[in-house]
Amino acid sequence: METIHHSFIEALIFNEAKKGNYESGDSYHTVLTDEYFICSIADGLGSGPVARESSQVIPQILKEYHHETIDELMMRFNKLMVQKRGAAVAIFKVHFKNKTLEYSCVGNIRFYLYRKGTGEMIYPLPVMGYLSGRPQTLRTQLYTYVEDDLFLIHSDGVDLRNPKAMMRQAGTPERLYYDILRSIQTGDDATFIAGSLLK
Numbered sequence: 001m002e003t004i005h006h007s008f009i010e011a012l013i014f015n016e017a018k019k020g021n022y023e024s025g026d027s028y029h030t031v032l033t034d035e036y037f038i039c040s041i042a043d044g045l046g047s048g049p050v051a052r053e054s055s056q057v058i059p060q061i062l063k064e065y066h067h068e069t070i071d072e073l074m075m076r077f078n079k080l081m082v083q084k085r086g087a088a089v090a091i092f093k094v095h096f097k098n099k100t101l102e103y104s105c106v107g108n109i110r111f112y113l114y115r116k117g118t119g120e121m122i123y124p125l126p127v128m129g130y131l132s133g134r135p136q137t138l139r140t141q142l143y144t145y146v147e148d149d150l151f152l153i154h155s156d157g158v159d160l161r162n163p164k165a166m167m168r169q170a171g172t173p174e175r176l177y178y179d180i181l182r183s184i185q186t187g188d189d190a191t192f193i194a195g196s197l198l199k
Helices: 048-055 057-065 070-080 163-170 173-183
Strands: 002-005 009-016 026-032 036-044 087-095 100-106 110-114 141-144 149-154 190-197
Touching (some): 009 026, 009 173, 026 057, 026 190, 036 057, 036 190, 057 070, 070 087, 070 100, 110 163
Antiparallel strands (some): 009 190, 026 036, 110 149
16 A cells, blocks of 8 residues: 555555566556646556556656646557557646646546535546557546545446445545455456645
């Protein structure tokens, strides 16, 4: 488990390889500055080293270009997928000053934003397919958030039957993390990040 503690954000991260594999085909990367937080998960097609080669494009790009827009980053991810297996990729960027969250996804990675104050759940629909280097249409969406909103992002190795009920009952990222950990039975690479937007 990796944890992030900041005055604006708190998060807990789980990443595990498929049983029998030394390397996970899932990769994630986060960037935290005083102005914004970026989080991305990539699920490389297949499993093991070949899948990891594709998913490792994400940290490679974010370490250098995290100041760019979500669309620019997704296009960079896509460009580096040429002659690789390809990957499902989701990325979001939280701007603390404006209290906004930008989100884009191509493939079967899930993202949820739960508003504890109203019980509202935001679940952006992804673009189907995966990044492969071919021309790609993006659907970047912009949301506002309020203090204590919970978020959850996970790869398809995490199978949740009722994420809204789970997030409502948990209330905090730590409890949500351990509730998911107890509930998942995965035979696949699995990654999830549970967090809270604090102010």
